[in-house]
Amino acid sequence: MDERIAELEARLDAFDRAERDQALDDLVGLVKSGRIRLPEPGPKVNLHAHSFYSYNAMGYSPTHVVWRARREGLRAVGLVDFDVFDGIDEFFRAGQLLGIPTVAGMETRAYIPEFSTREITSPGEPGITYHMVTGLAKSAIDDAEALEFATMLRAGARRRNESVVERVSACLAPVALDYEADVLPLSPSATPIERHLCAAYEKKAETVYPDRADRVRFWADRLGTPQDDLSDLLDDSRRLQALIRARTMKRGGVGYQKPTPDTFPLMTDVNRFALAAGGIPTATWLDGTSPGERNIEELLDLHVAAGAAALNIIPDRNWNISDPAVKDLKVRNLYRIVELAGARDLPLVIGTEMNAPGQKFVDDFDAPELAPVVARFLRGAAVLVGHTAAVLDGEGGYLSDWAKERFKTVAEKNDFFARRGKSWRR
Numbered sequence: 001m002d003e004r005i006a007e008l009e010a011r012l013d014a015f016d017r018a019e020r021d022q023a024l025d026d027l028v029g030l031v032k033s034g035r036i037r038l039p040e041p042g043p044k045v046n047l048h049a050h051s052f053y054s055y056n057a058m059g060y061s062p063t064h065v066v067w068r069a070r071r072e073g074l075r076a077v078g079l080v081d082f083d084v085f086d087g088i089d090e091f092f093r094a095g096q097l098l099g100i101p102t103v104a105g106m107e108t109r110a111y112i113p114e115f116s117t118r119e120i121t122s123p124g125e126p127g128i129t130y131h132m133v134t135g136l137a138k139s140a141i142d143d144a145e146a147l148e149f150a151t152m153l154r155a156g157a158r159r160r161n162e163s164v165v166e167r168v169s170a171c172l173a174p175v176a177l178d179y180e181a182d183v184l185p186l187s188p189s190a191t192p193i194e195r196h197l198c199a200a201y202e203k204k205a206e207t208v209y210p211d212r213a214d215r216v217r218f219w220a221d222r223l224g225t226p227q228d229d230l231s232d233l234l235d236d237s238r239r240l241q242a243l244i245r246a247r248t249m250k251r252g253g254v255g256y257q258k259p260t261p262d263t264f265p266l267m268t269d270v271n272r273f274a275l276a277a278g279g280i281p282t283a284t285w286l287d288g289t290s291p292g293e294r295n296i297e298e299l300l301d302l303h304v305a306a307g308a309a310a311l312n313i314i315p316d317r318n319w320n321i322s323d324p325a326v327k328d329l330k331v332r333n334l335y336r337i338v339e340l341a342g343a344r345d346l347p348l349v350i351g352t353e354m355n356a357p358g359q360k361f362v363d364d365f366d367a368p369e370l371a372p373v374v375a376r377f378l379r380g381a382a383v384l385v386g387h388t389a390a391v392l393d394g395e396g397g398y399l400s401d402w403a404k405e406r407f408k409t410v411a412e413k414n415d416f417f418a419r420r421g422k423s424w425r426r
Helices: 002-011 017-032 062-071 088-098 144-172 179-186 194-208 212-223 227-233 237-248 267-276 296-305 324-343 374-392 401-406 410-422
Strands: 045-049 076-082 102-111 128-136 280-285 310-313 348-350
Touching: 002 017, 017 062, 017 088, 045 062, 045 348, 045 374, 062 076, 062 088, 076 088, 076 128, 076 374, 088 102, 102 267, 102 280, 102 374, 128 267, 128 310, 128 374, 144 179, 144 194, 144 237, 144 267, 179 194, 194 212, 194 237, 212 227, 212 237, 227 237, 267 280, 280 296, 296 324, 310 324, 324 374, 348 374, 374 410, 401 410
Parallel strands: 045 076, 076 102, 280 310, 310 348
Antiparallel strands: 102 128, 128 280
16 A cells, blocks of 8 residues: 555656646545544644746656645645646645645745845845745636736746756866756746756756766866765765755855846746735745845834735744744844734745755744744744635735725734634634
């Protein structure tokens, strides 16, 4: 039986949607027959999981993310892919079959002119911030202008990727990539990110230099690393790909492209897109140590004034730190941002991403460091679940005209949607 379950779970990540759906249906059948036992949901959530529609370090499809969330007893799970909505319908289907609340959104990067001289959440890139749309209910975009904006996001990502490949391939020749043949097949929706490029370069090097010693010499020369170190890295794709990315695509690398105000859309335009697509504009917070985030009240008030109605946090980056001094600083920053968000009635969207090897599937909600903020994390999840359930049931969502007319304060609105989320049934 364990082999059967493992085989079905592997098929959850097939690029063919019909195969994924059938694999989940078969797993649900095993659950109904009692051959797989699922735990009762506990007080833990991940509302920021990437899937293979952008990049998931485990190769998980949206369906697999939901399946694992249900197997691990999460109270709710959320999908957040880069620049695409493609996995949302699949994600909700899996949630309905498995009986777990699902929410969905999208992540992108945006430009904030008011912080053009200060780093925010994108290290080394002043004015650039990661930004989100949350509370989406379907993959399709009905609004014509929003659809045009989404198409622009895809096209912009492709242009940036192609430029990186052109520059890096010139440096790594004869290990050069054909974007159409070597990169696009790595993404089911033809929307690869930098991490796909690194995987493609690693694979191409294996083809060009099948002899291990030759490959060691190649990478040692091109990445400026001693051969002894490279020999170890060849057995660790995670570390090798991270080195390829750091040396060729990040600052100082031949493929790095310094963002300009035209590289990414304005944050205010992303917010308008979020509303037109039926979502909630959502600001993001890293760890409070960048110049921009050290001016956190100014930044947060700017976000709220521009329409942001929720705040994303990656807790694991703020407490699971080995250096005691750094940990103390970031934990204090975490408590402060949660307090400031509460004062502004911003629901919190939290999760662990899974878009890099080694990241957890779900944060440790029992960690002593998170004890003062876990309740706020779970309440934010309840608000997002309540909003999504309302929209899927054809009712008014969190930022709808109905909500504006019904609730006198944001706090009152949060209470309503949190209650709706806690009583979720579909």
